[in-house]
Amino acid sequence: MEEIEVTSSSHSYKIIIGEKIRFRLKLFLPKEYSSIFIISDEMVAPLYIDEIRSNFTREKIFQTILPPGEQTKSIETFYSVHTAAINAGLDRNSLIIALGGGVVGDLAGFVAATYMRGIDYIQIPTTILAHDSSVGGKVAINHELGKNLIGSFYPPRAVIYDVETLQSLSAREIRSGYAELVKEALIADQNFFNTLINTDIQQVTAKELQSHLSLGIKIKADIVQEDERESGVRMYLNLGHTLGHALEAEMGYGKLTHGEAVAIGLLFTLHVSENMFSKQIAYKPLIEWLKENNYPLKLQRLDDNALLNKMKSDKKTVNSKIKMVLLDDIGSPLVKELSDQEILDSLHSFNRKLVTE
Amino acid sequence: MEEIEVTSSSHSYKIIIGEKIRFRLKLFLPKEYSSIFIISDEMVAPLYIDEIRSNFTREKIFQTILPPGEQTKSIETFYSVHTAAINAGLDRNSLIIALGGGVVGDLAGFVAATYMRGIDYIQIPTTILAHDSSVGGKVAINHELGKNLIGSFYPPRAVIYDVETLQSLSAREIRSGYAELVKEALIADQNFFNTLINTDIQQVTAKELQSHLSLGIKIKADIVQEDERESGVRMYLNLGHTLGHALEAEMGYGKLTHGEAVAIGLLFTLHVSENMFSKQIAYKPLIEWLKENNYPLKLQRLDDNALLNKMKSDKKTVNSKIKMVLLDDIGSPLVKELSDQEILDSLHSFNRKLVTE
Numbered sequence: 001m002e003e004i005e006v007t008s009s010s011h012s013y014k015i016i017i018g019e020k021i022r023f024r025l026k027l028f029l030p031k032e033y034s035s036i037f038i039i040s041d042e043m044v045a046p047l048y049i050d051e052i053r054s055n056f057t058r059e060k061i062f063q064t065i066l067p068p069g070e071q072t073k074s075i076e077t078f079y080s081v082h083t084a085a086i087n088a089g090l091d092r093n094s095l096i097i098a099l100g101g102g103v104v105g106d107l108a109g110f111v112a113a114t115y116m117r118g119i120d121y122i123q124i125p126t127t128i129l130a131h132d133s134s135v136g137g138k139v140a141i142n143h144e145l146g147k148n149l150i151g152s153f154y155p156p157r158a159v160i161y162d163v164e165t166l167q168s169l170s171a172r173e174i175r176s177g178y179a180e181l182v183k184e185a186l187i188a189d190q191n192f193f194n195t196l197i198n199t200d201i202q203q204v205t206a207k208e209l210q211s212h213l214s215l216g217i218k219i220k221a222d223i224v225q226e227d228e229r230e231s232g233v234r235m236y237l238n239l240g241h242t243l244g245h246a247l248e249a250e251m252g253y254g255k256l257t258h259g260e261a262v263a264i265g266l267l268f269t270l271h272v273s274e275n276m277f278s279k280q281i282a283y284k285p286l287i288e289w290l291k292e293n294n295y296p297l298k299l300q301r302l303d304d305n306a307l308l309n310k311m312k313s314d315k316k317t318v319n320s321k322i323k324m325v326l327l328d329d330i331g332s333p334l335v336k337e338l339s340d341q342e343i344l345d346s347l348h349s350f351n352r353k354l355v356t357e
Numbered sequence: 358m359e360e361i362e363v364t365s366s367s368h369s370y371k372i373i374i375g376e377k378i379r380f381r382l383k384l385f386l387p388k389e390y391s392s393i394f395i396i397s398d399e400m401v402a403p404l405y406i407d408e409i410r411s412n413f414t415r416e417k418i419f420q421t422i423l424p425p426g427e428q429t430k431s432i433e434t435f436y437s438v439h440t441a442a443i444n445a446g447l448d449r450n451s452l453i454i455a456l457g458g459g460v461v462g463d464l465a466g467f468v469a470a471t472y473m474r475g476i477d478y479i480q481i482p483t484t485i486l487a488h489d490s491s492v493g494g495k496v497a498i499n500h501e502l503g504k505n506l507i508g509s510f511y512p513p514r515a516v517i518y519d520v521e522t523l524q525s526l527s528a529r530e531i532r533s534g535y536a537e538l539v540k541e542a543l544i545a546d547q548n549f550f551n552t553l554i555n556t557d558i559q560q561v562t563a564k565e566l567q568s569h570l571s572l573g574i575k576i577k578a579d580i581v582q583e584d585e586r587e588s589g590v591r592m593y594l595n596l597g598h599t600l601g602h603a604l605e606a607e608m609g610y611g612k613l614t615h616g617e618a619v620a621i622g623l624l625f626t627l628h629v630s631e632n633m634f635s636k637q638i639a640y641k642p643l644i645e646w647l648k649e650n651n652y653p654l655k656l657q658r659l660d661d662n663a664l665l666n667k668m669k670s671d672k673k674t675v676n677s678k679i680k681m682v683l684l685d686d687i688g689s690p691l692v693k694e695l696s697d698q699e700i701l702d703s704l705h706s707f708n709r710k711l712v713t714e
Contacts, residue, residue: 009366009367010366075432075436079432079500079507082500082506082507083500083501083502086500086502086503086506087502089677113509114471114507114508114509115506115507116506116508117495117497117505117508117509117510117586117587118509118510118586138474140474143436143439143440143443144440145440145443145444146443148474149439149443149472149473150436150439150471150472151471151473151474152470152471152474152475152509153474153475229474229475230474320446
C-alpha cells in the first residue's frame with residue numbers, strides 16, 4: 001500500500017493505492033459521517049457497490065446509479081442527483097462517495113462541491129484513466145457547447161485506489177489510462193518514461209500497475225499542490241490535451257477514448273517541440289510504443305481549420321490565442337503561445353508524417 | 358466614502374460604500390480584464406446599466422438581463438447565463454459584474470464560481486437588503502425542493518455600493534433591507550440597535566443610510582472573516598432566519614419579502630430567548646419599532662407543524678435537529694438545539710402573543 005499526501009488550499013488529503021483497501025474505507029476517512037451517498041454507474045455498481053456499502057453498518061446509506069458515459073455529465077443529471085441527495089436528507093455532515101471512472105468522479109465531485117454550498121466527498125476510482133481526474137480537485141459537468149465548462153476546484157477528502165478493481169478493465173480502457181501516465185512521465189520523469197515505453201500494457205502485473213500509478217500520481221500531486229487553481233505550472237498537465245480535446249470534440253465523443261486522443265495529442269506536442277527546438281526529444285520512441293500497444297493512429301482526415309477552432313475554445317485559451325504546452329526535453333515543459341498559422345502548419349506536417357509512418 | 362476590507366481564504370477584497378462610485382469602478386478593480394459581462398435584471402438595468410458600461414471603454418463588454426424575482430435563481434436560468442457567457446467568449450481573464458439585488462448577486466456569483474471552474478466577479482448591490490448577501494461569498498441558486506440548496510462559497514473581488522442607487526427603493530424594499538441591519542445590530546452592537554430603533558426608515562438620509570450600511574457590513578464582515586464556511590460563528594448570521602425562511606416557504610415566495618419574514622423571525626428569536634433566559638432582551642422595543650415602520654405582523658394563521666417541517670429542511674439542520682440562534686443578550690448570540698416540541702410550544706405562545714399585541 002502506498003500513501004501520497006496532497007495539500008490543497010482548504011485541506012490536506014491522502015491518496016491511498018493498494019489491494020483490497022475497498023474493504024477498509026473507514027481507515028482513510030477524516031471523520032465520522034451521519035450518512036453516506038454513493039454515486040456510481042451501471043457498469044461499476046454491480047461489481048463493487050455492495051462491497052463499498054459493507055464498510056458502513058452504522059450510517060444511513062443511499063446510492064444513485066447513473067448510465068455510463070460522457071452524456072451523464074449533463075446539467076439534467078447534475079440536478080437529478082441533487083434531487084436524490086435532498087430526498088435522502090443529506091446534510092453538511094454527510095459524505096458523497098464517487099465510485100467509478102472519471103465521469104462519475106467529475107459529476108459526483110461537482111455535486112459535492114455545490115450541495116448546500118459544499119459537503120465532503122471521496123473518490124474511489126475504478127479505471128486507470130481516473131488516476132488523473134481523481135487527484136487535484138477539478139470537478140465539472142459539460143455544457144452542450146464544450147466539455148467541463150461548468151465546474152469548480154473542490155478537492156476530495158481522500159482518494160482510495162484499490163488496484164484490484166482495475167483487473168476487469170478492457171484493453172481499450174488500459175490504453176486510455178496509460179496515455180495519461182505517459183503524459184506525466186513526459187512532464188517530469190525521464191526514468192519513468194523509459195520504464196513505460198518498455199512496458200507491454202496488456203501484460204502488466206498488479207505490482208507494476210501500482211508502481212506506475214504511484215509515480216504518475218506523485219507527479220500530478222506535486223504540480224497541483226504548487227498551483228491548485230491553474231494559474232501557472234498546472235497548465236503543464238495540459239500536455240497533449242490541446243489537440244487531444246479538439247480531436248475528441250471534432251470526431252464526436254466516444255469515437256476515441258480520452259486517452260487515445262491524448263496519445264495523439266502527445267505525439268503532436270513532440271512533433272511541434274522537436275521542430276521548434278530542432279532536436280529529437282521522444283517522438284520516435286513514443287510512436288513505436290503506441291503502435292506496439294495498438295493505439296489508433298490512422299485517423300480519418302479531419303479538417304485542420306475545424307480542429308484549430310476547437311483548440312481555441314479550450315478553457316486555457318485567453319484572448320483567443322492558443323497556449324500550448326511543449327517540451328524542451330523530457331521533464332522540461334514550457335508554455336508557448338502559437339499563432340493560428342503555426343498551428344495549421346504543424347497540423348499539416350504532423351498529418352503528413354503520421355500517414356507515411 | 359468608506360472602505361471595509363474582508364479577508365477570505367482565497368483573497369482579500371474591499372467593500373466600498375459611497376455616493377457616485379458607480380462612475381469610478383476601475384479604481385476598485387484588482388486588475389485589468391479582457392472582457393466584462395454584466396448580469397442584471399429588468400428593473401435595475403434601465404436605471405443603471407448604461408452608467409456601469411460607461412466605465413469600460415477599452416474592454417469588450419456584454420450584458421444579460423434577467424426577469425426580476427426569486428424564480429430567476431433557477432437551474433434553467435443558471436444554464437442559460439452560462440450559454441450567454443460562452444457565446445460571449447468569456448475566458449479566465451474576464452470579469453462578471455452582478456448589478457442588482459440579492460437574486461442577481463446570488464445567481465451571477467454562482468455563475469462566476471462555476472464558469473470554467475471560477476472567474477472573477479464583483480457585486481454592485483442596488484438594494485439595502487443586498488448589503489447582506491453581497492458580502493461573505495455565499496452564492497447559490499434554488500432547487501425546487503428548497504432555497505439556495507445548490508451553491509458555493511465564492512467571494513467577490515469587490516463590493517461597490519453606491520448609496521445613490523438606493524434612492525429609488527420602495528418603502529417595502531427599505532423595510533426588507535432594514536430587517537437584516539437590525540439582525541446584525543442584535544448579534545453584535547447594542548448602540549447600533551438603539552440607533553436603529555430610533556430611526557424612521559422612510560425618512561432616512563443618504564448619510565444616515567451610509568452609516569447604517571457600514572455598521573451592518575462591518576459586523577457581517579467580521580463574522581465571515583472568522584468563519585468563512587459556516588462551521589461556527591457564521592451561524593449567528595442565521596439569527597431570525599430559522600422561522601424567517603420557513604415563513605417565506607410556507608406562505609409562498611413573494612407574499613412576504615425576505616426582510617419582512619426575517620423581521621418576524623427576529624421577534625420569534627427574542628420571544629424564545631426571553632422565555633429561555635427569563636429576562637427581557639429586546640422583544641418590546643423591537644415590536645414597537647416594527648409597528649411604527651409598518652412591518653406586516655398580523656399574518657394568516659399558519660400550520661405550526663408545517664412550519665416546523667420547513668424549519669427542519671434548512672441547510673443548517675444536522676441529523677434533523679433544529680439548531681436555532683438565540684440571544685442571551687443583545688450582542689451575545691448562541692446556538693441552541695431545540696426539540697420539535699419546544700419549537701411547537703414556542704410557535705404557539707408566540708402566535709398568541711402576536712395576536713393580542
